[in-house]
Amino acid sequence: MKVMIRLPLGEYFEAFIDLLKDNFDPFFKGMKKGVLSIIDHIEDFLHFIPWWLLIILVAILAWRLSGKKLGILSAIGLYIIYSIDLWSEMIDTLSLVFSATFLALVIGIPLGIWMAKKDMVERIVKPILDFMQTMPAFVYLIPSVIFFGLGKMPGAIATIIFAMPPVVRLTNLGIRQVPEDVVEAATSFGSTSGQMLLKVQIPLAMPTILAGVNQTIMLSLSMVVISAMIGARGLGEVVLSGVTQMQIGDGFEGGIAVVILAIVLDRITQAVGTRTNAKKTS
Template sequence: MNQFPEFLNINIGQYVEDFITWLMHNFGGFFHAVSSGILWFLLQMQNLMFFIPWWLVLLIVFLIGWKVKDLTSSIIYTLLILLVGAFGLWDSMLLTLSIVITAVVISMLLGIPLGILMAYNNVFNTFMRPILDGMQTMPSFVYLIPALLLFGMGKVPAVFATMIYAIPPVIRLTDLGIRNVPKEMVEAAHSFGSSNWQTLIKIQLPQALPTIMTGINQTIMMALSMVVIASMIGAKGLGLDVLGAIQHIDIGQGFEAGISIVFLAIIIDRLSQSVATRFKYPE
């Protein structure tokens, strides 16, 4: 009596596996094309990262920090980046940034239009909400399985898994930002003869931009939190250094790679939050 009845067991995992297999057999060419596109963009980003001299990277961080924050913050951010290089992890940091930037750019290109569609279509909104809930609560390791099956080992599945994990905030907050635009402003635009497209571009998106920027900030942070997990399927960078430290029980290497990820997270979070604040309270 204490055992759960076997006749109620549902092997839903088998259906998911069959679905992935069906996708591979019927849309293999599509996923190959997507993989090629992601890999091309990622390689271009990596080439750009490694083309910029280290001192110019420090200067760029200093100037951006000074522009969007203040002089003290810009000096601190520059010193943190300099410490990462002093740890001998400069190349790993650039590889990590290239993966994060690629995943975030793709997330923005897909997430913002989806958020707009959710704001305009309540049926689509109702359909997407449980999917986004699942994407945010599903253990991130689970994303690695379909990514491996569809794209194989390497950088592309790492970007794909990172994107799936990181995209929900920008979708949700784009939807929220547009819905929170005062109805009076939208009605006024329509009364002056603006089309839905003109109202979206000239009224709703500018008003929703601070909320959208907050969503982008959260997407960046979630993408950065995936670097260690993504290293398990072939992504190089700081995550691979952390993984290697775990495998060899190297406390020193683990601390240096881990604190470097923390430094990156602090810098990216503070700078992107400052940009979002400037959109909200323009000077």
Template sequence: MDEWRIPIGVWVEDAIDWVQDTFQPVFAFIRDVLIAAYEQLSSLLELSPFWVMVLLLGVLGWLVRGWRFGVVGAAALLLIQFVDQWENAMQTLALVTIAVVVATIVAIPIGIVAARSRIVSNAVRPVLDFMQTMPPLVYLIPAVVLFRVGVVPGMIATVIFAVPPGIRLTELGIRQVDAEVVEAGHAFGSTPGSILRNIQLPLALVTIMAGINQVIMLSLSMVVLAGFVGAPGLGQQVLSAISRLDVGLGVEAGLSVVILAIYLDRVTAALGARSAVARLEQTA
């Protein structure tokens, strides 16, 4: 049997080695940028006392969803402080925020291009399938090789895992825009760029926001895995709970992830629903 083995693993290893040697400065640059961004953001989040943050997040919840969500949200966030996970939660929040920003910056342009070109769409789809179904732990290995241990490979793996729904829903949203309305844009002499800005993106916004919401949720689900490669935050806590079979710590850290996830989900969903088109659909 051995002579029939196809050495895909060896090829990929060689490819990664080659990439690492050739693009070392690029990876170093990306690493520096991401580390700097993470440190800035996490120190900002940890700098302010917990009650300031809780208050801010509570007010944000109140503004986008109403006072009841604001109060319940603030109370739930307070619980994180009282199980002594506040600092870890803020590190996780910083990590997730940066991953989501990067994923969004990557996803929306690709989604737009895929919506405009069948060829791109057909090429992108299997890649997205691959990214979503490959067990996410596997990304961690080349990520560590390329970016070394720490917060960066965790972020990169998170981005890879979380970006597909952002691309898919951006493409879907733009494709779903009424073809006649787009045609009207062309018929009155608009440029493709103006049609994108004034017709397609506004009308696709609800779907795109649903995609961003998915990106956030998937990012949070990757937090623990990021802990494997040395990313700080709640993931680290869960890992050490596993290694010590510490049920209590595991539950406390896990609960904190859940609270963060639900809070972010509700806030971003509400932001999507507040767009002009979504309001229209509600009144219809």
């Protein structure tokens, strides 16, 4: 007769979450206030800009970065979103994506630099990043809701955690791939550690770092859509409503809007990386 021993990992996790909530509640409240302030300011700014002006600005940006074709396609895509009456939802989604991406970069890029400078930090952080990237996206929603309730805030926190690993990894990789002879030459000219980082390593690693930024933006957009399940507004809410209420047309329109937004953001950020790489090699 087999005796099965069950390891109560779920109970340990619940106890750990309760411990954090009981002892760090003021910290989580302060974090919620700060992150919501960032989201609300970005959202108010984007809502303040007339829809036609925002389309023109995005089209000009895309045109300058990648050429006429991308500029025209960006304008057409954004006008389609406006014409199917999902402009406000797109702005809500965009605000959450920008906020989560900004915070992910503020945390992720310095962490990647630290990993590149310290092998011990890299050995410690790499398994954590592996864990973060293999964990199903829906699991991040659970602790976020426990700590911050429903709404935009838990969606932003889950998005930050889910989208951060690529920029950490690629920042670390980019700095480590800077040629050793370039580092030695800068050292021989008397560069300090800070000058080496800011004037040599980061500029040379910038194309790789921007590739990480691109991936972070794309992951943020995908997670923001999933976050509609916990009350985050935006295009994800439209898609979720289409699925749960069998409103096929509305769900399809929401999906099309997400695809258009993803393509525009992806092509623009890729164009930034391409231009940076061209300047590096010229």
